[in-house]
Amino acid sequence: xxxxxxxxxxxxxxxxxxxxxxxxxxxxxxxxxxxxxxxxxxxxxxxxxxxxxxxxxxxxxxxxxxxxxxxxxxxxxxxxxxxxxxxxxxxxxxxxxxxxxxxxxxxxxxxxxxxxxxxxxxxxxxxxxxxxxxxxxxxxxxxxxxxxxxxxxxxxxxxxxxxxxxxxxxxxxxxxxxxxxxxxxxxxxxxxxxxxxxxxxxxxxxxxxxxxxxxxxxxxxxxxxxxxxxxxxxxxxxxxxxxxxxxxxxxxxxxxxxxxxxxxxxxxxxxxxxxxxxxxxxxxxxxxxxxxxxxxxxxxxxxxxxxxxxxxxxxxxxxxxxxxxxxxxxxxxxxxxxxxxxxxxxxxxxxxxxxxxxxxxxxxxxxxx
Numbered sequence: 001x002x003x004x005x006x007x008x009x010x011x012x013x014x015x016x017x018x019x020x021x022x023x024x025x026x027x028x029x030x031x032x033x034x035x036x037x038x039x040x041x042x043x044x045x046x047x048x049x050x051x052x053x054x055x056x057x058x059x060x061x062x063x064x065x066x067x068x069x070x071x072x073x074x075x076x077x078x079x080x081x082x083x084x085x086x087x088x089x090x091x092x093x094x095x096x097x098x099x100x101x102x103x104x105x106x107x108x109x110x111x112x113x114x115x116x117x118x119x120x121x122x123x124x125x126x127x128x129x130x131x132x133x134x135x136x137x138x139x140x141x142x143x144x145x146x147x148x149x150x151x152x153x154x155x156x157x158x159x160x161x162x163x164x165x166x167x168x169x170x171x172x173x174x175x176x177x178x179x180x181x182x183x184x185x186x187x188x189x190x191x192x193x194x195x196x197x198x199x200x201x202x203x204x205x206x207x208x209x210x211x212x213x214x215x216x217x218x219x220x221x222x223x224x225x226x227x228x229x230x231x232x233x234x235x236x237x238x239x240x241x242x243x244x245x246x247x248x249x250x251x252x253x254x255x256x257x258x259x260x261x262x263x264x265x266x267x268x269x270x271x272x273x274x275x276x277x278x279x280x281x282x283x284x285x286x287x288x289x290x291x292x293x294x295x296x297x298x299x300x301x302x303x304x305x306x307x308x309x310x311x312x313x314x315x316x317x318x319x320x321x322x323x324x325x326x327x328x329x330x331x332x333x334x335x336x337x338x339x340x341x342x343x344x345x346x347x348x349x350x351x352x353x354x355x356x357x358x359x360x361x362x363x364x365x366x367x368x369x
Contacts (some may be wrong), residue, residue, distance in 0.1 A: 028165075200234060202231050253346075
């Protein structure tokens, strides 16, 4: 058969070559119709088997990669004792936020020193079984570890799109405290900007989000049944919180600032020892004391707008405000406060009784950088 004349042809199904005895461009006439069908069926079965094998190999590789990523080699897994609860995480996961104190605790150099002094891999802690002790809520630290795993999986450009962890209301303060301790300057990664800024607790005020402008801001409206009243942040503000406020009522007394106390006196929140901010009638409140005209401050008027930024990154914490009508910056120095700061809005039913809180535009935010 090899000596027969005719051009070489390649079967599209079995990938074998043969000589067409007639030299034609049509199907292989040398093979019977039944044999050709059988050969074609066998080729399809072989293709399906090869495809299935490739799929199984791919699944195995993905499973192997998954196991390697989340668990790694035994030497790379850190055992943690979080206020009595045991959990484990890869060292690379705990280092997902580069430059953070948590990442530094488990970097190569520090970990090598720790494991040298503590062969069990305990990070130099005092536990008998080699666990690294973490003195924060196990619930909150578990939320952090879960989010770090997502950050480690995400590509660099996709990290900012990740939603912050969902934390129970009764654990938000503990969670924020943990984040500030382990991730100073990176709080927004775990807390998110809008919820931290605008989640408010009302004291004789109504909080209305149905008309809120500016991407999820909440609106505080003073109750007509009282004189002074306030709205206070439900959670502490992140490290570099920025927000915008607009007066939506007549001129007069109203306060914009921060406060440390989550439950101040309903009528006298501006006099709280942790209250700092700018109020009507030339009042500047520092630690609950009124310093009139400080820094040239005047008063709030109808439709006033201001951009505020909490700056805790430098050696001296401060609250910065750009006032649009006055067209200048005002600054208040803040004391160091371990429990953080909360947004504080003071209202009065005979004066300023309606304010809008919102996120500023990029251009507006640049005014307080």
